[in-house]
Amino acid sequence: MAEMIKLFVNGNEVEVEAGKNLIDAIGAVGIEIPHLCYHPALGADGNCRMCLVGLEEGGPPLVAACKTPAAEGMKVLLDADHIKKIQHDVLEFQLINHPVDCPVCDQAGECSLQDYYMTYDGQKSRMTVPQVTKSKKMDFGCGVIHDQERCVLCGRCVRFCRQITKTGELGIVNRTDTARVAIFPGRPLDNRYAVNVVDLCPVGAMTSADFRFKQRVWFMKKERGVCHGCSKGCNITIDHNREKDQDDLIYRFRPLFNEQINGYFICDEGRLSYRDENENRLTEARLSKTTMSLDKAVTAGLKEIKRAEGIVILISPDCSLEQMVSVKSLAEELGATLSGFSDGYIKKGDGDDYLIQDDKAANRAGLAALNIDSSQTGFEEALAKAGLLINFNNDLSLFYDESSLKKLFKEKRVIGVTSRNTKLFQMANLVIPVASFTEYSGSIISCDNILQTFNRAITKNDTLVDICEVASLFGGPLKTDRDRYDELKKIVVSLNDFDPDTIPATGLKLT
Amino acid sequence: MEVKILSAKFDLEDGHKLEIAKQHGAYGTLDKLFAMKPEEVIEEVKASGLRGRGGAGFPAGVKWGFLPKGTGKPVYLAVNSDESEPATFKDRYILVKDPHMMIEGIIICSYAIGSHDTYIYIRGEYTSQVKALQAAIDEAYEAGYLGDKVAGHDFKLEVTVHRGAGAYVCGEETGLLESIEGKKGQPRAKPPFPAVSGLYGCPTIINNVQSIASLPFILEKGAEAYKAYGTEKSSGTHLFGISGHVEKPGMYELPLGLPLLEVVEKVAGGVWKGRTLKGVIPGGSSTPVLTPDEAKTVTLDYESMAEHKTMFGSGGIVVLDETVDMVKLVENLIYFYHHESCGQCTPCREGLGWMLKIIKKVVRGEGEMSDINLLLELCDNIEMKTVCVLSAACTMPVRSYLVKFRDEFDAYVSEDISTAAANQE
Numbered sequence: 001m002a003e004m005i006k007l008f009v010n011g012n013e014v015e016v017e018a019g020k021n022l023i024d025a026i027g028a029v030g031i032e033i034p035h036l037c038y039h040p041a042l043g044a045d046g047n048c049r050m051c052l053v054g055l056e057e058g059g060p061p062l063v064a065a066c067k068t069p070a071a072e073g074m075k076v077l078l079d080a081d082h083i084k085k086i087q088h089d090v091l092e093f094q095l096i097n098h099p100v101d102c103p104v105c106d107q108a109g110e111c112s113l114q115d116y117y118m119t120y121d122g123q124k125s126r127m128t129v130p131q132v133t134k135s136k137k138m139d140f141g142c143g144v145i146h147d148q149e150r151c152v153l154c155g156r157c158v159r160f161c162r163q164i165t166k167t168g169e170l171g172i173v174n175r176t177d178t179a180r181v182a183i184f185p186g187r188p189l190d191n192r193y194a195v196n197v198v199d200l201c202p203v204g205a206m207t208s209a210d211f212r213f214k215q216r217v218w219f220m221k222k223e224r225g226v227c228h229g230c231s232k233g234c235n236i237t238i239d240h241n242r243e244k245d246q247d248d249l250i251y252r253f254r255p256l257f258n259e260q261i262n263g264y265f266i267c268d269e270g271r272l273s274y275r276d277e278n279e280n281r282l283t284e285a286r287l288s289k290t291t292m293s294l295d296k297a298v299t300a301g302l303k304e305i306k307r308a309e310g311i312v313i314l315i316s317p318d319c320s321l322e323q324m325v326s327v328k329s330l331a332e333e334l335g336a337t338l339s340g341f342s343d344g345y346i347k348k349g350d351g352d353d354y355l356i357q358d359d360k361a362a363n364r365a366g367l368a369a370l371n372i373d374s375s376q377t378g379f380e381e382a383l384a385k386a387g388l389l390i391n392f393n394n395d396l397s398l399f400y401d402e403s404s405l406k407k408l409f410k411e412k413r414v415i416g417v418t419s420r421n422t423k424l425f426q427m428a429n430l431v432i433p434v435a436s437f438t439e440y441s442g443s444i445i446s447c448d449n450i451l452q453t454f455n456r457a458i459t460k461n462d463t464l465v466d467i468c469e470v471a472s473l474f475g476g477p478l479k480t481d482r483d484r485y486d487e488l489k490k491i492v493v494s495l496n497d498f499d500p501d502t503i504p505a506t507g508l509k510l511t
Numbered sequence: 512m513e514v515k516i517l518s519a520k521f522d523l524e525d526g527h528k529l530e531i532a533k534q535h536g537a538y539g540t541l542d543k544l545f546a547m548k549p550e551e552v553i554e555e556v557k558a559s560g561l562r563g564r565g566g567a568g569f570p571a572g573v574k575w576g577f578l579p580k581g582t583g584k585p586v587y588l589a590v591n592s593d594e595s596e597p598a599t600f601k602d603r604y605i606l607v608k609d610p611h612m613m614i615e616g617i618i619i620c621s622y623a624i625g626s627h628d629t630y631i632y633i634r635g636e637y638t639s640q641v642k643a644l645q646a647a648i649d650e651a652y653e654a655g656y657l658g659d660k661v662a663g664h665d666f667k668l669e670v671t672v673h674r675g676a677g678a679y680v681c682g683e684e685t686g687l688l689e690s691i692e693g694k695k696g697q698p699r700a701k702p703p704f705p706a707v708s709g710l711y712g713c714p715t716i717i718n719n720v721q722s723i724a725s726l727p728f729i730l731e732k733g734a735e736a737y738k739a740y741g742t743e744k745s746s747g748t749h750l751f752g753i754s755g756h757v758e759k760p761g762m763y764e765l766p767l768g769l770p771l772l773e774v775v776e777k778v779a780g781g782v783w784k785g786r787t788l789k790g791v792i793p794g795g796s797s798t799p800v801l802t803p804d805e806a807k808t809v810t811l812d813y814e815s816m817a818e819h820k821t822m823f824g825s826g827g828i829v830v831l832d833e834t835v836d837m838v839k840l841v842e843n844l845i846y847f848y849h850h851e852s853c854g855q856c857t858p859c860r861e862g863l864g865w866m867l868k869i870i871k872k873v874v875r876g877e878g879e880m881s882d883i884n885l886l887l888e889l890c891d892n893i894e895m896k897t898v899c900v901l902s903a904a905c906t907m908p909v910r911s912y913l914v915k916f917r918d919e920f921d922a923y924v925s926e927d928i929s930t931a932a933a934n935q936e
Contacts, residue, residue, distance in 0.1 A: 046700035047856045049896055062895065067700055089892040093861035126885060129868035153860065172695070172854070175678070177864035179854030 007074040016070050023051055025070035033078065034087055034116050036094075036202045037154035038066035041264040042163060048154050049090050050116070054083050062086075084120070091121040097132040097177060098203075099149045107204030109217040113152065132177050140170075141188025142268065143195055143209040148180045151205035157181060157197035164265065164354075165191040181205070192356060196265045199254055208252070210272065215241055215251045223457035224256060224505070226444065228318055228362035228437045229270035232355050233446030233507070234262035238274070238438055238457040247461045250274040250438065258506050261450060267356050274438075282421040282433040283462060294465065297432050298473045301390075301415050304430060305474060308388035308413065311336035314379065315372065316393040317345055317361030320442025321451075321492075322484045323467040324363070324370050327392055329487060330476035337386065340367035341379035344398025357447050362437070365445035369492045383408065390415045390474075392467055393434065397424040417470050435464040443500065445510065452507040453500055512778055514740065516728050516748045517721065518764040521608040527643055529650040532611040538656055540730040544619055545664040552623035556726065558734035560746035564601075565591055565682075565719035566795065566825045568745075568813045575624050575716055577706035584713040586626040589691065589705075590617065592633040592644075592720045593675055593682035596795035597847060598827035601750035602720035604762055606633070606640040609724070610647035614670070616723035618661055619730055621668050624716050629670045632687050635677040645672055679851035683899045684717040685709075686853065697855045698899035721750060741767035745812035749826050753779040756786065756832035767812040771801075774811060775830055786832040790915070794824020796844060797904030799911030800831075821911070837916040838923050841909055842870045848905030859902035862893040866909070878924040887913050 003018040009031055016025035023033045024040060036048035044066035051065040054077030065076075077083055094113060102108040134148035158170045158181060169189045173182045183189065189197075198208045220239040227234045235256040242248040253274045255266040285297030292300070305311065313331045315324060317340055324340075331338035342361055351358040367374050383389060389412055400408060402423070409427060416428035419436040439460060443453040468484060478484045481500075489495050494510045520526040520535050529537070544552065557572030578586060590613070594602040605613055617629050633641050648670055651657045661668050673691050675681045681690045685699035688710050709715025725747060729737045738746045745767040751774070754760045758780030765774065771791060775781060782788050788803045793811075799821040801809060809819045816823040831840075849863040866889050872878050890906035890913070897903070913920060 044700075046898060049857050049898075052896060064700060085892075086896055090857050090896070092892075093857045093865075096861055096865055127865070128882075129865070129872055132864065152857070153854065175680075175854040176849055176852040177854065177860050179860060 005070060005072040007070060007072065007076060009076045010079045011075075018070065018072075020070055022053065022065035022068050022070055022076060026065075026076065031078070033065045034112075034120055035066055036112055036116075036152055037156065039156050039159075039200060039264075042156055042159040042200075045155055045159065048094075048152065050087060052083065052086050052090075053078055054080055087116075087120040088123065091117055092123070092126070094152050095121075095125070096127045097149070098152075099131075101150070105150065105204040106207045106212045106217075107150075107201075111204060112202035134178075134180055139188070139209075140183055140206075141190060141194070144189055144197055145207045145209050145212065146181060147205050147207070148182075150203050151181055152203050153179055153181070154202060155181075156200040156202070157206055160197055160200055161189070161191070161194075164196075165193050167191045169194075170197070192267050192269065192352070193265055193354070195268045195271055196255065199265075211252045215239075220251060224454065225253070225438060225457050226362075226452050226454045227253065227266060227270040227273065228444075229267070229273040229360065230351075230357040231359040231361055231364055231447035232262065232357050233362065233444060233448075233450060233452055234258070234266045234270055234355060235452075235506075236266060236270070240438075240458055248458050250277050250458065260509070261446065261448070261452075261507060262355055265355065269356070276420075277436050277438050277458070280421050281436070282418055282425065282431060283464070285433060286431045288429065294432065297430060298470075300430055301432065301474060304388055304413055304415055305334060305390075308386070310382075310386035311388045311390065312379070312382045312386040313338050314389060314391045314394045314396070315340050315367075316395070317342040317364045317367055317374070318437065319363060319366070319392060319467060320437075320440070320444055321363065321366045321370070321488055322442050322481070323392070323471070324366055324372065325484050325487045325491070326468040326471035326476050326478050328370055328372060329478050330471040330474055333475055333477055336390070337378075337382035338372055339379040339382065340364075340372040340374040340394075341376055342367075342374060342394055342399075343376060344396065344400070359447060362446075363444035365447065365449060369445060370488075371491070380408075383412070386412070388413045388415065391417065391425075391428070392470075393418045393420070395420070395422070395424060397422065417467060419464070432470060433464050434467050434470060435460075439464065440466045440468075443503070446507075449510045450507040451495070451503060451510055453503050512765055512769060512774065513763055514748050514766055515764060516740070517605065517612070517724055517750055518608075518762075520612065521604060526608055527610055527647060529611060529647070529654055532609065536731075537611040537727075538615050538662065540615065540727050541618065541656075541662045541664070544622055544730060545662075545666065549623045549625060552619065552730070555734050556623065556729060559729045559737040560734075560741075560744070561722060561725055561729060561737065562745065562813065563719055564721035564725070564749065564826075566596065566797075566822070568823055571718060571722050574706065574718075575620075577704065578624055578714050578716065579707055582714060585628060586624055587710040587713055587715040588617065588621050588624065588626045588629040589684075589687060589710060589715055589717045590629060590631040590720060590723055591682060591684065591687060591717055592631055592637070592640075593679075593687060594637075594720070594825075595634055595679040595682045596797060596825045596827060598752065598754055598792060598829045599795045599825040600752040600754075601762060601826055603637060603640050604750065605720050605724045606637065607643045610644050611651065612727055613720055613724045614647060614651050614656065616726035617670060618656065618666075618668060619726040620716070620718065620723055622666060626716070627667045627669065629668065630691050630710065631670065631672045632681070632691060633672060633674055634682075635675045641672060641674055648672065678853070679847075680853045680899070680901055683901060686899065687717065688715065695853075697853045698901070700898050742810075742812045742814070744814050745823075749811070751811070751826045751828055753828045753830070755792075755828075755830035756783045756835075757781065757830045758783050765811065768815075769811050771806050771809045771811055771828070775806075775828070779828075779830070782830060782832050784832075786834065788830065789833050789835055790831040790837075792827075792829035792831070792908070793821050795827040796829075796847065797908055798822045798824040799908050800915060802915050822907075837912050837919045838870070838874060841912045841920075842867075842874050844908060844912075845870050845905060848901065852901060856898045858893040859897045862889055863902065863905055865889065866893075866905075873920065873923050876923065880921070880924050883913065883917075883920045883924060 035051040056075035138146040225238040235258040236253045240250045284291040345361040414428040416425040416431040562568040681696040690696040705715040890910040894906040
C-alpha cells in the first residue's frame with residue numbers, strides 16, 4: 001500500500017496517494033482536474049494549460065497540476081472563479097481554430113475537448129476572424145489518419161513514438177498557430193504499436209482507418225476482455241453493437257489499462273484480431289457436406305467415438321483452463337490420448353521486448369499447468385496408432401502444410417470442434433461449431449504466469465456452445481462450472497485459495 | 512552623463528584584438544581571481560549589487576548561489592547572446608568591440624561557480640559578430656587564457672560558441688538550453704529551474720553578455736567601486752541603446768538612475784525635427800510604454816520603472832514622436848510576438864494569432880468597439896497562463912497602448928478609416 005498523505009481541495013480534506021502528481025492523486029479520489037496533454041504513461045509536458053490550479057499559502061499562486069507533486073497539507077484551489085475562468089479561456093483558445101465538426105468526427109462521444117466544453121466552457125464562440133487552416137485526412141501510415149485542424153498540439157502522439165516505441169516518426173513542425181503534427185516526408189509511422197496514438201489522442205485528430213465512419217461510439221457497448229492474439233494476455237475493451245437486423249458484431253478492440261500486464265497499450269495485430277471474431281466463422285454443424293443441428297452432430301460424434309479404435313484428442317493452446325480441464329477429463333473418460341501439440345503457434349523471432357510475444361497461443365501456460373503433453377512426437381505417434389482424431393480448435397495448419405495434413409489424416413476419421421471455418425476443418429469428417437473467446441467466460445494463464453478471467457462479451461443471434469459443453473456432451477464427466485473449477489483446483493495447487501470470482505480483475509500472479 | 516566602464520575599450524582602434532586589449536588591462540584580474548576562493552568571488556559580486564542585464568534584473572550573485580552543492584554533475588555556464596528583443600542593441604557592441612572583456616568575465620564566473628564548460632549562445636543573425644567573437648576566443652585559446660590551464664593556473668575552461676537559427680524564444684533561458692541541446696527551441700516548464708537542472712539535466716547558470724562583461728571591473732576595482740555608479744538598489748552602469756525619433760540615436764553607457772527625459776534630451780539630442788514626444792518604450796519592445804507625463808518622473812533604474820508599472824528591460828529605449836500611429840505600432844508588436852511564439856502552449860499559440868487577426872481587422876477599418884475590448888480581455892486571458900513569459904512580453908505592452916492611447920484605437924473603430932488615416936497625415 002502506498003503512503004497516504006492529506007491535502008485540501010477547495011477547502012475539503014482528502015486523503016491521497018503520495019508520490020503522484022495532483023491530477024492522478026486527486027483524480028483517484030474522484031475529483032477531476034481537466035487536462036489534455038498529460039497522460040500517465042507519457043508523463044507531464046505542461047503545454048495544454050488546462051490543468052492550471054491555484055495553490056493557497058506558499059508556492060506560486062498558479063501551477064500546472066500535471067507538474068506538481070501532491071504534498072502533505074497542500075491547499076489546492078479548483079473551484080475558485082479565477083481557476084474556472086482559466087479553464088474556460090484555455091478551451092476558448094483551443095476551440096477558436098478547431099473545426100468543431102463533431103457531427104462527422106469519429107471522436108465525438110469520447111472526445112476530451114467536447115466533454116470539457118460541455119463541463120467547463122459552454123459559451124458561444126467570439127471568433128469573428130478567419131480560422132487557421134491546415135491539412136486534413138493525412139495518411140500517416142499504419143492505418144492512422146491525421147487531421148491537423150482538429151489537433152490540439154498536446155503532443156501525446158509525438159511523445160508516444162519517442163518514449164514508448166522509440167521510433168520517433170512524429171514531430172511537431174512550425175511555430176505559433178501554424179504548428180502541426182507531421183511525419184518526415186516519405187517516412188510514415190512504422191511500428192507495431194502505432195494505432196495507440198489514436199487512443200492517446202484526446203480529440204479527433206488521430207483516427208483509425210479501420211474504425212472510422214463505422215460506428216458512433218455511443219451506440220457501442222463496451223466489455224472487458226483479454227486479447228488472445230499472443231501469450232501476453234493484454235487487457236482490452238471490446239466495443240460491439242448489434243445493429244438492427246444484424247448480428248452482434250465487434251467494431252474494435254482498444255487497450256484497457258492493466259498495470260502488471262500491458263499498461264495502457266496493445267499491439268496493432270492484437271487490436272485488429274477482432275476481425276477474426278466477426279469473419280469466417282463456422283456457424284453450422286456438418287457431417288461430410290450435410291449441415292445439421294447440434295444434437296444430430298453430437299449423436300454422429302458419439303457414434304464415431306464408439307466405433308473408433310484408438311482416439312487422439314487434440315486441444316488448442318488458446319482454450320481456457322475450464323475448457324482444457326473439461327477436455328482432459330473427457331480424454332480420461334474415453335481412454336483417449338490427449339495432446340496439446342501446437343508448435344505452429346510459435347513464431348520464432350516475431351516477439352519484441354515490449355508486449356508482442358513469439359508464442360501466439362493465449363494459454364500455453366495452461367497446458368503446462370494441467371500437465372497436458374504438447375510434444376510433436378507424442379502427438380504424431382499417438383495419432384499413427386489411432387483411428388479417430390477429435391480436434392478442439394487447434395489450428396494444425398500453422399505447423400503442417402496441406403499435403404502433410406492429408407498424410408496425417410490418411411485413413412483417420414476427424415471430428416473438428418471449432419469456431420473457425422478454415423480449410424483445416426473443412427478436411428474433417430464432422431465439424432461442430434463452438435463459441436470463440438469473446439463469446440464465453442473463462443480463465444487463461446499468460447506467458448508471465450498471470451491468471452486472468454474474462455466474461456462473455458458477445459451474444460450471437462445463434463448462440464454457439466462452449467467447448468466445455470461439447471466435451472460434456474461427448475461423455476465428459478464435468479458438467480458444471482463448479483465441477484470444472486474443483487477439478488482445476490485439484491490439478492493446479494496455486495488455485496487452491498481462489499474461486500473464479502475472487503480472482504482480481506487485474507489478474508493473479510501465480511507462484 | 513556618459514561613463515566608460517564597459518565601453519572603456521570601445522573606441523580603441525582594434526580594441527577587439529588581444530594584443531591591444533591586453534595593453535589596456537584585459538585579463539588583468541586573473542591573478543587576483545585565482546588567489547581568491549570561489550565563494551569570495553560570489554560574495555564580491557553579490558556585494559556589487561550587479562543585476563542580470565538580460566531584462567529581468569535578477570541579482571547575478573544570488574542566482575549563482577542557487578546552484579546545488581555536491582551533485583556530482585558538471586556545472587555549465589551558458590552566456591545568453593541571443594539579444595533578440597526588438598530595439599535592443601547593446602550586447603553586439605561587446606561582442607565586436609571588446610570580446611576579451613566578456614571572455615575574462617566568463618573565466619571569473621566559471622571559477623566562481625565551479626564550471627569548466629561554457630556555451631555562448633549567439634543569435635543566428637549576428638553573422639559578423641559571431642566571427643569577431645570566435646576570433647577572440649581563438650586568440651584566447653592560443654594565448655592560454657582558455658583551455659586546460661587558464662593563464663597558467665590549475666583551472667580548465669572550454670568555451671563553445673553555439674549559433675541560434677533565428678528564434679526570439681531561444682533568448683528565453685530554457686528555450687536557449689533546448690536549442691543548445693539540438694532540440695526545437697521551446698521553453699521548459701519551471702520548476703526545475705536551470706540552476707538545479709539545466710543544460711543536459713545538469714546545474715546551469717545562464718547570464719547575459721553584459722552581466723558577464725561587467726565582472727572584470729567588479730573584480731578589479733571591487734564591489735564598492737561598482738556601487739559608486741547607479742542607485743542603491745540598481746547599482747552600476749548599463750549600455751543603453753537609444754533609438755526611434757531622436758536626433759542622435761546610438762548606444763550610450765550610463766550609470767543607472769538617471770532621469771529618462773534628461774537622457775533623451777542631453778545624451779540623444781532630444782526628439783528629432785523639433786517634434787513633440789508621444790511616448791517612450793523604456794527597455795525593449797516588451798516593456799509597457801510610458802506617456803510623456805510618466806516619462807517626466809521616471810528614472811533609468813529597476814525600481815523607478817516598476818513604480819511606473821513598466822520594466823527596465825534590456826535598456827533599449829525607443830522614443831516615439833507625435834506622428835506614431837499607436838494602432839499600427841500595436842499591430843507590428845503583435846505580429847512580431849505571434850510570429851515568434853514557439854507554438855508549444857495553448858494560450859500563446861492560439862491567442863496571439865487571434866489578437867493579430869483582430870488588430871489587423873481594426874487597422875483595415877473593419878473593427879468594432881467590441882474588438883478593442885476583446886483585445887484587452889485576451890491580454891488578461893493569455894498573460895501568465897503560459898509556460899514562459901513570451902506571451903506576457905506581448906500582452907503587457909499591448910495592454911499599455913490600449914489603455915494609455917485608447918482614443919486612437921477607438922478612432923479606428925468609430926470613425927471612417929479615412930478620417931483616422933487623415934489624422935496621421
